[in-house]
Amino acid sequence: xxxxxxxxxxxxxxxxxxxxxxxxxxxxxxxxxxxxxxxxxxxxxxxxxxxxxxxxxxxxxxxxxxxxxxxxxxxxxxxxxxxxxxxxxxxxxxxxxxxxxxxxxxxxxxxxxxxxxxxxxxxxxxx
Numbered sequence: 001x002x003x004x005x006x007x008x009x010x011x012x013x014x015x016x017x018x019x020x021x022x023x024x025x026x027x028x029x030x031x032x033x034x035x036x037x038x039x040x041x042x043x044x045x046x047x048x049x050x051x052x053x054x055x056x057x058x059x060x061x062x063x064x065x066x067x068x069x070x071x072x073x074x075x076x077x078x079x080x081x082x083x084x085x086x087x088x089x090x091x092x093x094x095x096x097x098x099x100x101x102x103x104x105x106x107x108x109x110x111x112x113x114x115x116x117x118x119x120x121x122x123x124x125x126x127x
């Protein structure tokens with residue numbers, strides 16, 4: 001199995017930026033498509049974004065498009081979530097996840113398609 005560890009969360013003012021990192025164990029990182037989800041207090045965990053095995057394809061939830069960017073460095077077994085123009089409603093626990101599945105269009109938004117999850121990192125955006 002793969003162990004995922006998120007880092008980089010913290011407190012930031014509205015309009016600011018933050019970059020989250022997710023470090024994966026092992027040497028098979030490039031075999032996994034990677035995703036980011038978040039869970040706002042009192043709500044269900046929701047899709048944030050996705051990046052393909054090679055890093056050549058990304059997609060995001062509508063509310064994140066234009067503000068969030070996912071990248072990966074397979075040589076370092078790390079995936080990143082760059083968050084810009086942060087809003088108070090972005091306050092949540094952010095989770096990194098990995099999948100061995102072959103994704104068809106849109107299927108990467110489903111939590112059930114991912115195999116491994118990190119423990120999450122808290123992001124708080126103040127007004």
